[in-house]
Amino acid sequence: xxxxxxxxANGHGHGHGHDDHHHHEDNRxxxxxxxxxxxxxxxxxQFLFSGLIFFLIGGLLAMAIxxxxxxxxxxxxxxxxxxxxxxxxxxxxxxxxxxKLFTMHASVMIFFVIIPLLTGTFGNFLIPLQIGARDMAFxxxxxxxxxxxxxxxxxxxxxxYVEGGPAEAGWTSYPLLSVAKWATPGSLNGQTWWLxxxxxxxxxxxxxxxxxxxxxxxxxxxxxxxFRMPMAVWSLFITAILQAFALPVLTSALVMxxxxxxxxxxxxxxxxxxxxxxxxxxGGGQTLMWQHLFWFxxxxxxxxxxxxxMGMVSDIIATFARKPLFGYKPMVFAIAGxxxxxxxxxxxxxxxxxxxxxxxxxxMLSTMMIALPSAIKVFNWxxxxxxxxxxxxxxxxxxxxxxxxxxxxxxxxxxxxxxxxDMHIHDTYFIVGHIHYVLFGGSMxxxxxxxxxxxxxMFGRLMNERIxxxxxxxxxxxxxxxxxxxxxxxxxxxxxxYADYTGFQYLNNxxxxxxxxxxxxxxxxxxxxxxxxxxxxxxxxxxxxxxxANPWHSNSLEWTAPSPPPHYNFEVIPTVYxxxxxxxxxxxxxxxxxxxxxxxxxAGPLDPVMGGD
Amino acid sequence: xxxWSILFALAAVFSIGAFVYAPFSPDWWLPNSANEPYHxxxxxxxxxxxxxxxxxxxxxxxxxGTQIALVWVSWKxxxxxxSVATYFHGSQRLEVIWTIIPAAILVFIALxxxxxxxxxxxxxxxxxxxxxxxxxxxxxQWVIRYAGPDGKLHTTDDLHLVNDLHFVKSAEKLEKxxxxxxxxxxxxxxxxxxxxxxxxxxxxxxxxxxxxDCDRAGQYELLCAELCGWGxxxxxxxxxxxxxxxxxxxxxxxKLSEQNQSQIAxxxxxxx
Numbered sequence: 001x002x003x004x005x006x007x008x009a010n011g012h013g014h015g016h017g018h019d020d021h022h023h024h025e026d027n028r029x030x031x032x033x034x035x036x037x038x039x040x041x042x043x044x045x046q047f048l049f050s051g052l053i054f055f056l057i058g059g060l061l062a063m064a065i066x067x068x069x070x071x072x073x074x075x076x077x078x079x080x081x082x083x084x085x086x087x088x089x090x091x092x093x094x095x096x097x098x099x100k101l102f103t104m105h106a107s108v109m110i111f112f113v114i115i116p117l118l119t120g121t122f123g124n125f126l127i128p129l130q131i132g133a134r135d136m137a138f139x140x141x142x143x144x145x146x147x148x149x150x151x152x153x154x155x156x157x158x159x160x161y162v163e164g165g166p167a168e169a170g171w172t173s174y175p176l177l178s179v180a181k182w183a184t185p186g187s188l189n190g191q192t193w194w195l196x197x198x199x200x201x202x203x204x205x206x207x208x209x210x211x212x213x214x215x216x217x218x219x220x221x222x223x224x225x226x227f228r229m230p231m232a233v234w235s236l237f238i239t240a241i242l243q244a245f246a247l248p249v250l251t252s253a254l255v256m257x258x259x260x261x262x263x264x265x266x267x268x269x270x271x272x273x274x275x276x277x278x279x280x281x282x283g284g285g286q287t288l289m290w291q292h293l294f295w296f297x298x299x300x301x302x303x304x305x306x307x308x309x310m311g312m313v314s315d316i317i318a319t320f321a322r323k324p325l326f327g328y329k330p331m332v333f334a335i336a337g338x339x340x341x342x343x344x345x346x347x348x349x350x351x352x353x354x355x356x357x358x359x360x361x362x363x364m365l366s367t368m369m370i371a372l373p374s375a376i377k378v379f380n381w382x383x384x385x386x387x388x389x390x391x392x393x394x395x396x397x398x399x400x401x402x403x404x405x406x407x408x409x410x411x412x413x414x415x416x417x418x419x420x421x422d423m424h425i426h427d428t429y430f431i432v433g434h435i436h437y438v439l440f441g442g443s444m445x446x447x448x449x450x451x452x453x454x455x456x457x458m459f460g461r462l463m464n465e466r467i468x469x470x471x472x473x474x475x476x477x478x479x480x481x482x483x484x485x486x487x488x489x490x491x492x493x494x495x496x497x498y499a500d501y502t503g504f505q506y507l508n509n510x511x512x513x514x515x516x517x518x519x520x521x522x523x524x525x526x527x528x529x530x531x532x533x534x535x536x537x538x539x540x541x542x543x544x545x546x547x548x549a550n551p552w553h554s555n556s557l558e559w560t561a562p563s564p565p566p567h568y569n570f571e572v573i574p575t576v577y578x579x580x581x582x583x584x585x586x587x588x589x590x591x592x593x594x595x596x597x598x599x600x601x602x603a604g605p606l607d608p609v610m611g612g613d
Numbered sequence: 614x615x616x617w618s619i620l621f622a623l624a625a626v627f628s629i630g631a632f633v634y635a636p637f638s639p640d641w642w643l644p645n646s647a648n649e650p651y652h653x654x655x656x657x658x659x660x661x662x663x664x665x666x667x668x669x670x671x672x673x674x675x676x677x678g679t680q681i682a683l684v685w686v687s688w689k690x691x692x693x694x695x696s697v698a699t700y701f702h703g704s705q706r707l708e709v710i711w712t713i714i715p716a717a718i719l720v721f722i723a724l725x726x727x728x729x730x731x732x733x734x735x736x737x738x739x740x741x742x743x744x745x746x747x748x749x750x751x752x753x754q755w756v757i758r759y760a761g762p763d764g765k766l767h768t769t770d771d772l773h774l775v776n777d778l779h780f781v782k783s784a785e786k787l788e789k790x791x792x793x794x795x796x797x798x799x800x801x802x803x804x805x806x807x808x809x810x811x812x813x814x815x816x817x818x819x820x821x822x823x824x825x826d827c828d829r830a831g832q833y834e835l836l837c838a839e840l841c842g843w844g845x846x847x848x849x850x851x852x853x854x855x856x857x858x859x860x861x862x863x864x865x866x867x868k869l870s871e872q873n874q875s876q877i878a879x880x881x882x883x884x885x
Contacts, residue, residue, distance in 0.1 A: 270818025511640030
């Protein structure tokens with residue numbers, strides 16, 4: 001260890017003084033700096049790029065799904081020849097290919113886009129910068145966490161080229177369809193690769209979450225009490241706890257299914273099971289066990305995919321309403337409440353599964369209760385904007401769209417939580433509409449907002465506001481056009497995961513088919529609109545206007561560092577005096593007060609519940 | 614640019630409009646028979662529909678309220694010269710109010726649903742009748758074994774059919790739901806009767822009782838609602854509800870005699 005490194009260690013360990021000037025000389029080579037980097041900002045950007053590339057892949061899969069649903073069995077121009085069909089089928093999409101499409105669309109979007117973008121990108125980028133740390137607690141573990149992902153990405157992409165094609169048992173991969181190799185073509189080999197991909201993605205998340213928890217507990221700057229942290233950090237902290245506790249269950253379930261498929265175990269296969277007229281196999285396991293284990297992770301995963309968005313949106317709304325966040329501690333408790341209840345609601349995915357219906361009644365009550373903290377958050381966001389001075393930047397518009405669309409996603413969830421009503425709408429397009437209002441209307445709008453908001457800090461340049469707003473308005477319109485009518489066709493009983501619904505009399509009418517065509521046109525336009533975002537993003541990295549340190553006049557610590565922050569972030573570890581929401585403090589010249597500046601005496605004492613410690 | 618609020622208002626109007634229009638089109642509304650688009654044919658269906666409507670009203674009112682608030686703040690509180698944002702961190706009284714009221718509503722919704730749920734799914738509320746049939750779901754068909762004239766399953770007079778579910782209409786006073794035993798021959802499936810609002814997964818290794826009634830004779834459809842492989846979308850069965858028991862018995866006799874015709878007899882008949 002040379003003197004320079006000793007100074008780093010010193011800066012980390014005792015970085016609690018004002019006089020700790022940190023002159024860091026960066027002498028890493030290209031590979032250390034941009035490829036196998038331990039810098040949390042570089043890792044965040046790596047997650048960002050791979051997440052956006054997979055967003056493109058997952059989006060294209062969705063386009064093919066919408067083609068088949070609007071015009072069942074009609075050959076898709078150009079692509080059907082190239083990708084899946086043969087002249088003997090008249091270039092129609094084979095039905096199993098449709099099942100592969102929705103399976104891979106969901107798996108890619110959930111495990112390779114939304115979770116890595118929210119926790120990987122924003123978790124890595126924001127946590128050290130917003131708590132005033134120079135890096136993560138375990139920088140090398142952080143690097144491994146990213147470099148686990150390429151294995152997952154290769155496995156999931158390679159599965160398209162194996163015999164039988166990629167997995168087609170749905171992203172939920174319920175046995176026996178997923179375990180029995182002859183049940184459907186995708187279960188021959190593709191499912192094994194799917195399991196391997198998810199295992200690597202899970203390990204990546206797990207390493208990340210351990211790092212986030214430790215960093216937030218151990219490396220906060222002086223004065224950064226827990227109840228002074230920005231909501232983004234709070235939400236990422238609670239998300240990391242959720243991941244750390246829920247992921248081991250999914251990991252073990254994935255291993256069990258892998259063993260069932262490859263080693264002849266019978267964790268999820270019942271006594272004397274047989275598929276496709278094969279001789280029966282002794283078996284002895286429990287099919288429903290997989291559903292319990294899977295949802296014990298995957299229901300908290302739904303919150304993993306929304307909580308960071310809620311945190312970021314809270315920060316963005318307070319910044320652009322120029323007003324303190326309404327009810328800071330209640331907002332934190334609401335997130336904690338969602339996370340706590342999130343562990344006892346997994347059974348609501350299984351109301352019709354054959355699980356004991358008395359258990360279903362219990363899960364209905366806990367599921368209803370989890371709507372409560374979500375409602376509290378919505379009211380607090382509205383309260384934050386009420387009486388503010390709203391600046392309509394692209395980031396703010398996307399954050400407001402998050403609130404508006406999350407309301408729809410939250411309310412439609414109540415229908416499914418009610419067990420008798422769920423009997424009718426379970427496994428219909430109603431749930432497809434619901435999940436997309438939460439994951440696209442919620443998470444993706446939050447991601448668009450977050451990227452636009454922190455882009456200047458990430459790349460030192462600003463994104464184009466005009467193109468950003470055009471992208472927003474088109475995305476917002478076509479998003480609603482794509483997904484809202486799913487509630488209607490779902491209420492009418494259109495089942496999900498059907499390659500062709502026109503074989504059923506009650507669905508084979510111009511209204512249902514017409515609505516599906518309308519959704520498909522909207523979906524194609526929604527897909528095209530994303531090109532605007534891609535163009536704006538790539539162009540702005542290279543040629544956007546240079547960003548100042550604090551372009552939005554925001555309060556949290558990352559805006560006190562230069563844009564982009566240098567290696568090790570802060571020359572002097574900042575000292576924090578209050579929470580990040582002191583906007584429009586009376587009697588001041590500027591309408592914001594960075595966390596590093598003390599509150600003026602005329603502002604009076606801060607409300608300890610609503611304003612933070 | 615306060616006109617951004619119009620965009621949010623448009624989305625809300627579109628959403629509300631879709632649900633306001635839905636009841637006026639039988640192809641948008643809950644699936645019912647074409648002649649009587651607003652009559653759910655089963656007792657459970659009517660209960661489920663009323664519970665659905667209660668939630669639709671409650672969520673609709675909350676939706677309209679929150680969207681009005683959102684559109685209002687985005688119209689009123691915009692950044693213009695001279696405007697100052699309120700320096701206000703929140704109110705504990707408001708937090709308590711908007712915690713307790715939604716909590717009460719949510720608990721009400723949950724408790725209000727319990728009775729119907731128990732009635733449809735709890736084994737203790739299964740009707741005390743002989744089972745109509747044993748339904749085995751397999752890729753990609755519904756194999757139905759009727760109990761036959763003796764009313765007992767697994768006897769020699771059982772009737773075996775594929776994708777053809779028959780039962781008798783429930784009379785006004787004599788409410789006798791049909792009872793089936795549901796099982797799976799291979800992977801997971803789900804027994805979904807959209808017009809009757811019934812759904813139950815068929816699970817390998819489990820035998821699950823399902824009961825339902827229907828007060829209009831006619832033709833309905835049975836779907837598979839749980840992904841079961843490449844042919845999932847075509848796992849369709851006809852459902853026929855007979856006007857009365859005599860009609861049903863006559864149909865069963867006809868089917869039984871078809872079934873009991875030996876192959877040699879069939880060849881002999883064909884040769885004539």
